[in-house]
Amino acid sequence: MTTQPATVPATTPAAPPAADLVAAFRRALAMTTTDGREAPAARAALRAAAEACRGPLAERWAATQAKDAARGKDQRRVHYLSMEFLMGRAMRNALAALQLEPALRDELATRGVSLADVLESEPDAALGNGGLGRLAACFLDSFAELGLPSFGYGLRYRYGMFAQGLQDGAQVERPDDWQRDGTHWDFERADVAFVVGFGGHVESDAGGTRRWVPAERVRARAFDFVVPAHAHGHVATLRQWEASAEQPIDFAAFCRGDYAAAGAAQLAADTLNWVLYPDDSTEAGRTLRLKQEAFLVSASLQDLIARHLAEGRPLAELGRGNAIHLNDTHPALAPAELMRLLVDEHGLEWTEAWAITRQAVAYTNHTLMPEALETWPVAMVERLLPRHLEIIYRINHEFLSDVRTKAPGDDALVQRVSIIDEQHGRRVRMAALAVVASHQVNGVAKLHSDLMVETIFSDYARLYPERFTNVTNGVTPRRWLQQCNPGLSNLLDDSIGTGWRRDLGQLSALRAQAGDAALGQRLAAVKRANKEKLAERIRRELGVVVDVDSLFDVQIKRIHEYKRQLLNLLHVVARYQAMLANPAGPEGQGWTPRTVVIAGKAASAYVAAKQIVRLATDIGRVVNSDPRLGGKLKLVFLPNYGVSLAESIIPAADLSEQISTAGTEASGTGNMKFAMNGALTIGTWDGANIEMAQHIGEDDVFVFGLRADAVANLKAVGYDPRWIAAQNASLKAVLDAIGSGAFSPGEPQRYRALVDGLLNRDTYLLLADFADYVATQSRVDVLYRDPKAWNASALRNIAGMGFFSADRTVAEYAAKVWSVPGAAKAAKTNA
Ligand code: 26Q
Numbered sequence: 001m002t003t004q005p006a007t008v009p010a011t012t013p014a015a016p017p018a019a020d021l022v023a024a025f026r027r028a029l030a031m032t033t034t035d036g037r038e039a040p041a042a043r044a045a046l047r048a049a050a051e052a053c054r055g056p057l058a059e060r061w062a063a064t065q066a067k068d069a070a071r072g073k074d075q076r077r078v079h080y081l082s083m084e085f086l087m088g089r090a091m092r093n094a095l096a097a098l099q100l101e102p103a104l105r106d107e108l109a110t111r112g113v114s115l116a117d118v119l120e121s122e123p124d125a126a127l128g129n130g131g132l133g134r135l136a137a138c139f140l141d142s143f144a145e146l147g148l149p150s151f152g153y154g155l156r157y158r159y160g161m162f163a164q165g166l167q168d169g170a171q172v173e174r175p176d177d178w179q180r181d182g183t184h185w186d187f188e189r190a191d192v193a194f195v196v197g198f199g200g201h202v203e204s205d206a207g208g209t210r211r212w213v214p215a216e217r218v219r220a221r222a223f224d225f226v227v228p229a230h231a232h233g234h235v236a237t238l239r240q241w242e243a244s245a246e247q248p249i250d251f252a253a254f255c256r257g258d259y260a261a262a263g264a265a266q267l268a269a270d271t272l273n274w275v276l277y278p279d280d281s282t283e284a285g286r287t288l289r290l291k292q293e294a295f296l297v298s299a300s301l302q303d304l305i306a307r308h309l310a311e312g313r314p315l316a317e318l319g320r321g322n323a324i325h326l327n328d329t330h331p332a333l334a335p336a337e338l339m340r341l342l343v344d345e346h347g348l349e350w351t352e353a354w355a356i357t358r359q360a361v362a363y364t365n366h367t368l369m370p371e372a373l374e375t376w377p378v379a380m381v382e383r384l385l386p387r388h389l390e391i392i393y394r395i396n397h398e399f400l401s402d403v404r405t406k407a408p409g410d411d412a413l414v415q416r417v418s419i420i421d422e423q424h425g426r427r428v429r430m431a432a433l434a435v436v437a438s439h440q441v442n443g444v445a446k447l448h449s450d451l452m453v454e455t456i457f458s459d460y461a462r463l464y465p466e467r468f469t470n471v472t473n474g475v476t477p478r479r480w481l482q483q484c485n486p487g488l489s490n491l492l493d494d495s496i497g498t499g500w501r502r503d504l505g506q507l508s509a510l511r512a513q514a515g516d517a518a519l520g521q522r523l524a525a526v527k528r529a530n531k532e533k534l535a536e537r538i539r540r541e542l543g544v545v546v547d548v549d550s551l552f553d554v555q556i557k558r559i560h561e562y563k564r565q566l567l568n569l570l571h572v573v574a575r576y577q578a579m580l581a582n583p584a585g586p587e588g589q590g591w592t593p594r595t596v597v598i599a600g601k602a603a604s605a606y607v608a609a610k611q612i613v614r615l616a617t618d619i620g621r622v623v624n625s626d627p628r629l630g631g632k633l634k635l636v637f638l639p640n641y642g643v644s645l646a647e648s649i650i651p652a653a654d655l656s657e658q659i660s661t662a663g664t665e666a667s668g669t670g671n672m673k674f675a676m677n678g679a680l681t682i683g684t685w686d687g688a689n690i691e692m693a694q695h696i697g698e699d700d701v702f703v704f705g706l707r708a709d710a711v712a713n714l715k716a717v718g719y720d721p722r723w724i725a726a727q728n729a730s731l732k733a734v735l736d737a738i739g740s741g742a743f744s745p746g747e748p749q750r751y752r753a754l755v756d757g758l759l760n761r762d763t764y765l766l767l768a769d770f771a772d773y774v775a776t777q778s779r780v781d782v783l784y785r786d787p788k789a790w791n792a793s794a795l796r797n798i799a800g801m802g803f804f805s806a807d808r809t810v811a812e813y814a815a816k817v818w819s820v821p822g823a824a825k826a827a828k829t830n831a
Pocket of ligand 1: 129130131132133135277278289366367372374444473665666667668669687
């Protein structure tokens with residue numbers, strides 16, 4: 001399958017002459033450094049280099065907007081609303097897109113600075129928690145590459161995801177001051193600003209029109225983060241809103257000398273942009289979170305309508321000309337706000353406005369966990385957004401009368417599907433609002449989409465089956481292969497040509513060469529070089545020396561019980577004990593040396609997740625210093641996981657751990673990044689692991705554990721973890737060791753509750769899957785000892801990953817969810 005862009009011809013833009021860049025770089029450097037004779041610090045060089053890229057990026061942005069506007073009435077723009085965009089660094093991507101890397105490298109060299117150091121000095125824009133935020137960032141990259149008329153919309157958080165440190169092995173959180181040196185990549189649009197209201201009351205005017213009179217008014221100012229394509233001059237835009245008070249200071253209060261009162265409105269506005277909320281928000285933060293969501297939605301939709309009208313198109317065509325996509329329910333106030341703008345502000349009839357809204361809105365669900373589905377107390381919505389609540393009530397009223405027509409007399413159904421939950425103290429169910437307002441609702445991998453309509457959305461799916469669909473996730477091959485793994489990229493160019501960079505489906509050509517031992521050895525050499533770099537980083541950051549020839553076994557992702565980092569740790573302890581008990585190894589074959597790498601952040605309020613982090617560091621301390629192992633087992637926890645750490649770990653991984661309880665991981669996207677970089681996967685039959693196994697070939701994936709239906713059955717008949725532990729001597733020894741303080745001698749009870757939780761409940765069935773997991777890890781060991789077979793399998797893994805490009809994912813959304821003209825045909829001819 002190929003994934004050529006739907007709308008943009010594959011032309012290479014005239015790259016700006018390198019000499020221009022160098023001149024601009026020198027000018028910018030002269031303005032930022034105090035002493036022109038000394039080698040600039042990496043950060044000063046970074047700023048100057050970014051400054052030099054801004055001109056060409058701005059030109060591309062203007063050309064893209066002009067081209068999109070000129071498409072006229074057949075055009076459909078996509079508006080991707082997300083509370084999170086986990087962009088990471090931008091410099092390397094900009095240099096690649098503008099083809100300026102060699103010139104900058106040379107210029108820096110003359111000043112005694114290495115490009116690598118400059119790139120490393122860039123802070124991550126970590127404006128997201130995890131997969132959902134990174135997916136949004138990958139989509140922007142594909143929007144650019146596909147030339148899709150689009151805007152990403154988000155908030156310009158002052159502090160992103162917290163920085164994670166370790167103190168005595170436990171996680172500590174520090175603010176992530178990613179803007180401390182200023183921001184390099186965004187363009188303030190002084191002419192783009194809207195007022196967003198909160199609180200107040202609703203009145204009726206003489207004609208009966210409802211009008212909201214907010215008590216608080218905040219200005220939303222636009223900052224555009226520009227994401228360039230590589231193969232042509234198109235750019236994508238991430239428009240991030242920053243709040244400021246309409247009246248930044250209360251002058252009367254200032255003159256009275258009451259400075260706190262004078263600045264109160266600005267402070268209230270500032271808090272809107274203050275921090276990105278983690279996924280387990282505390283009660284205290286919830287009001288602010290709801291305000292953030294409303295702020296994003298209102299500013300973005302006002303911007304959308306203004307652009308539509310400025311292009312001379314009538315409001316009646318708003319739904320035809322614009323797709324509004326909800327990245328999970330976080331922006332699910334959008335349909336209510338759009339109705340308010342269309343009916344109250346622009347005078348449309350309710351029915352017409354609703355038709356427009358339904359035509360525009362679509363929603364992606366990213367989780368099946370019922371406890372993770374967002375709801376807001378009606379009282380809170382009424383206080384902050386009184387008019388929106390009225391609108392939600394009316395949407396619900398009309399929806400429920402449709403339900404009553406379809407299922408007369410089924411009051412229980414009406415209660416279950418209502419947008420207002422009356423059972424838990426009256427709350428607005430954001431997922432219900434999103435489903436009711438959307439023309440398409442999708443999950444992010446086949447299994448997830450199937451389970452979505454069988455479980456959380458089963459009632460809605462029976463009422464409106466045509467609304468539900470699947471679009472399997474993908475990742476951008478530019479960042480996750482080309483840029484993070486230049487060694488492998490060159491090898492691919494040599495063996496299958498360079499076309500894979502825009503059309504990842506071409507990776508399949510590698511399959512025919514998978515048996516080529518020489519190619520396998522070249523792949524292994526690339527991997528080894530990447531492992532050396534990672535080993536050096538581990539030594540530098542943690543002081544732990546790891547064997548570059550050992551199997552690098554990696555699990556990096558948010559720390560969550562369902563992702564089962566703890567199962568990974570149980571295996572490490574089991575292996576440790578087995579190595580001590582039997583130094584000769586299984587069947588006298590010796591132990592395959594392993595380096596287990598774990599990284600990930602635990603939400604600050606998530607006690608169990610933080611315990612897992614601490615246990616990982618505790619086990620690592622004991623194992624890494626035990627001389628009896630001869631260095632054949634190491635466990636390292638790398639702190640402060642984020643996009644750039646992932647870019648350095650993934651290319652160095654031999655084995656990718658994707659071990660969630662089947663049915664819990666909606667998709668996963670890290671799994672894709674690893675396989676693309678030639679790691680083999682050990683994983684459950686969950687999320688996108690399943691489709692990966694189907695594309696790669698099941699023989700080349702280490703699948704283990706209960707499947708989703710078996711998990712559900714086991715829970716239904718009654719699961720007894722204690723019985724499992726009693727049957728398995730090795731498992732029992734592992735739990736005894738952890739629970740009795742073998743890894744926390746200073747505090748023997750530290751993990752008692754964690755172990756008791758496993759024995760008493762084991763919500764995520766770690767014990768049920770333990771034996772199969774350990775046995776499967778032994779098969780991994782055996783294959784690793786046969787480099788020829790391992791390399792061939794790694795090549796087949798890469799060959800199977802063409803489908804998992806975000807370019808394919810976005811093309812699929814464009815065709816079947818966003819109805820972008822031409823996209824369906826392009827997707828079909830390219831399928
Ligand atoms: C909710 C309410 C209040 C505050 C925060 C939140 C919140 C924030 C973030 C809820 C959920 C999230 C993040 C979810 C997420 O990242 N999901 C992941 O999405 C990926 C992309 O589709 C999937 O690959 C992962 O399987 C899924 O876990």
